[in-house]
Amino acid sequence: MTAAEFEPGQVQRVLARHRPRRGEPIFRGLVVLASLTVLLVIAGLILVIASQSIEGIRHNGVAFLWGTTWDPVHSIFGALPFIYGTLLTSFTALVLAMLIGVGVALFLVEMAPPWLAGPLGFMTEMLAAIPSVVYGLWGIFVLAPWLRDFVEMPLHDTLGWLPFFSGNPIGIGNFAAVVVLTIMILPTVAAVSRDVIRAVPLAQREAALALGATRWETIRIGVLPYARSGILGAGILGLARGVGETMAVTMVIGNAPTISLSFFSQGYTMASVIANEFTEATTDLYRSSLIEIGLLLLVVTLLINAAARLLVWRASYSAGSRSLLA
Amino acid sequence: MTLMTDQTANPAAAAPVPVPGARAIEVADRADVSVEHAAVAVEIEHLDAFHGSHRVLRDITLTVQPNSVTAIIGPSGCGKSTLIRCLNRMHEVTPGARAQGRILLDGQDIYAPGVNPVVIRQRIGMVFQRPNPFPTMSIYDNVVAGLKLAGVRDRALLDEVAERSLRRAALWDEVRDKLHAPGGALSGGQQQRLCIARAIAVEPDVILMDEPASALDPISTLRIEELIDALRASYTIVIVTHNMQQAARVSDRTAFLTVGDDRAGYLVEEGPTPQMFTNPRRQLTEDYISGRFG
Numbered sequence: 001m002t003a004a005e006f007e008p009g010q011v012q013r014v015l016a017r018h019r020p021r022r023g024e025p026i027f028r029g030l031v032v033l034a035s036l037t038v039l040l041v042i043a044g045l046i047l048v049i050a051s052q053s054i055e056g057i058r059h060n061g062v063a064f065l066w067g068t069t070w071d072p073v074h075s076i077f078g079a080l081p082f083i084y085g086t087l088l089t090s091f092t093a094l095v096l097a098m099l100i101g102v103g104v105a106l107f108l109v110e111m112a113p114p115w116l117a118g119p120l121g122f123m124t125e126m127l128a129a130i131p132s133v134v135y136g137l138w139g140i141f142v143l144a145p146w147l148r149d150f151v152e153m154p155l156h157d158t159l160g161w162l163p164f165f166s167g168n169p170i171g172i173g174n175f176a177a178v179v180v181l182t183i184m185i186l187p188t189v190a191a192v193s194r195d196v197i198r199a200v201p202l203a204q205r206e207a208a209l210a211l212g213a214t215r216w217e218t219i220r221i222g223v224l225p226y227a228r229s230g231i232l233g234a235g236i237l238g239l240a241r242g243v244g245e246t247m248a249v250t251m252v253i254g255n256a257p258t259i260s261l262s263f264f265s266q267g268y269t270m271a272s273v274i275a276n277e278f279t280e281a282t283t284d285l286y287r288s289s290l291i292e293i294g295l296l297l298l299v300v301t302l303l304i305n306a307a308a309r310l311l312v313w314r315a316s317y318s319a320g321s322r323s324l325l326a
Numbered sequence: 327m328t329l330m331t332d333q334t335a336n337p338a339a340a341a342p343v344p345v346p347g348a349r350a351i352e353v354a355d356r357a358d359v360s361v362e363h364a365a366v367a368v369e370i371e372h373l374d375a376f377h378g379s380h381r382v383l384r385d386i387t388l389t390v391q392p393n394s395v396t397a398i399i400g401p402s403g404c405g406k407s408t409l410i411r412c413l414n415r416m417h418e419v420t421p422g423a424r425a426q427g428r429i430l431l432d433g434q435d436i437y438a439p440g441v442n443p444v445v446i447r448q449r450i451g452m453v454f455q456r457p458n459p460f461p462t463m464s465i466y467d468n469v470v471a472g473l474k475l476a477g478v479r480d481r482a483l484l485d486e487v488a489e490r491s492l493r494r495a496a497l498w499d500e501v502r503d504k505l506h507a508p509g510g511a512l513s514g515g516q517q518q519r520l521c522i523a524r525a526i527a528v529e530p531d532v533i534l535m536d537e538p539a540s541a542l543d544p545i546s547t548l549r550i551e552e553l554i555d556a557l558r559a560s561y562t563i564v565i566v567t568h569n570m571q572q573a574a575r576v577s578d579r580t581a582f583l584t585v586g587d588d589r590a591g592y593l594v595e596e597g598p599t600p601q602m603f604t605n606p607r608r609q610l611t612e613d614y615i616s617g618r619f620g
Binding site (some may be wrong): 041114201203204205206208209210211212213214217221222225228 | 414456459472475
């Protein structure tokens with residue numbers, strides 16, 4: 001096509017033909033519809049869960065929240081062991097995954113040579129692609145026996161007088177669940193932290209280096225404070241995954257509704273009890289009580305997210321942490 | 327290297343004490359500080375710098391006089407910033423970047439084997455093109471960051487240095503009531519003066535400035551230039567600037583770099599600023615200064 005073929009005004013005439021843009025309202029309608037769908041699904045979900053759990057709420061009352069007995073045969077339903085199990089395993093796993101994940105992220109961004117950072121980052125993300133039932137299988141057949149023989153036994157023998165290490169070290173239990181959860185949360189925390197740390201301006205690192213900071217000092221004063229709110233965000237995403245994780249945890253936690261400080265004790269989580277007992281819920285009340293646990297799980301997740309958002313907001317808004325704490 | 331300060335007396339009381347090789351000064355608009363500081367020379371000998379296989383600087387030999395402001399000027403891509411970043415070994419921080427040659431700081435080669443760049447950077451402060459305070463740290467913590475890194479924990483000393491550095495950076499009066507507000511909350515010009523306060527808090531021998539005013543408005547630029555003028559008595563200052571008027575205003579000596587046929591920057595000439603701007607020895611310099619290229 002040569003430029004000379006166009007006459008003056010031709011482009012304007014072509015543009016004029018396209019004036020009535022019918023695509024605009026269609027596009028607008030489609031995106032509005034898409035967002036309404038999300039709202040409808042969430043509203044419907046909450047409505048169904050709430051209405052289905054009404055029978056349980058009526059029968060169990062508020063004591064559902066702190067009742068420790070789960071006895072479907074005698075229609076006694078207390079959800080505390082499940083709440084405890086969920087919070088204990090996810091928060092412990094979160095702490096461990098944050099320590100390892102932020103370490104991995106710092107290594108990938110700040111230290112690893114490119115030929116290592118690429119494959120290592122990819123492998124970390126691969127951890128997220130492994131189906132959770134496979135983690136469960138690995139947990140039962142590999143991790144639990146190994147933990148029993150090489151971690152729990154020695155701990156029990158030496159530090160058994162502490163409440164955390166008392167009880168029967170059989171491998172299956174809270175500890176195994178925490179380890180599996182940590183591995184499952186890790187890729188989320190590491191990948192998000194890596195992106196956040198990578199986004200810290202070079203100028204921040206140079207500011208620290210130019211003051212005579214070593215590599216670690218540069219990370220401490222130039223990189224981590226800047227990335228703080230983003231790393232917190234990474235933790236929230238990880239926690240959300242940990243709280244809701246069902247299959248792998250169900251397979252290794254032991255499924256006993258007990259509340260114990262011991263790492264070796266068997267436990268139960270909200271997600272696990274729903275998955276395990278749904279088929280056995282022969283009475284309407286039993287079924288309704290399980291759905292009530294589902295409702296509770298939803299509320300706990302919302303609370304965690306709200307608290308976390310507040311935390312991130314405070315960290316990013318009040319830029320001066322020291323003045324905040326002082 | 328001692329700093330004498332008088333933070334309470336009026337300008338007349340803070341009588342400068344003459345010291346050979348150092349002019350006692352009064353900070354222009356905050357005339358309540360006077361300082362002497364025995365600064366040192368920087369001798370660059372046959373410096374080559376590379377980015378990967380590309381040579382950025384070719385055979386630079388240049389002596390930076392103590393207690394003076396040396397401006398480095400030249401067209402874009404001539405390696406001005408690279409040169410200044412070689413002086414505190416920041417160049418090598420970029421992956422694939424390296425330098426060879428000798429740079430003598432007070433007679434000692436900072437590129438000698440076994441020299442720790444971290445120690446060098448404590449003695450040679452740097453101010454960057456874009457103000458880069460630590461945004462989550464308070465103003466106070468920003469200023470004393472270098473001291474804290476060096477392990478200083480004495481609260482009284484930190485307080486004193488913070489105030490002294492902020493006064494010398496002509497920022498004290500604007501921030502004295504909000505020392506614990508975050509450094510990121512200041513205006514651009516204030517942030518740059520905060521960065522200068524942070525650089526001088528550790529009492530370096532040399533201060534490097536990489537286009538320190540190019541991201542600032544004219545008023546802030548003027549304040550930075552006044553500050554440079556005030557700091558010259560105590561420090562050896564090297565400033566990179568693409569603004570020739572600025573070079574003419576603030577510097578004692580000017581070095582002109584340009585790009586060779588091999589795309590490597592080299593030094594055309596260096597001399598006293600008045601001579602460089604009125605009667606340069608080389609035609610290339612005159613062409614650049616008179617705006618015929620670059």
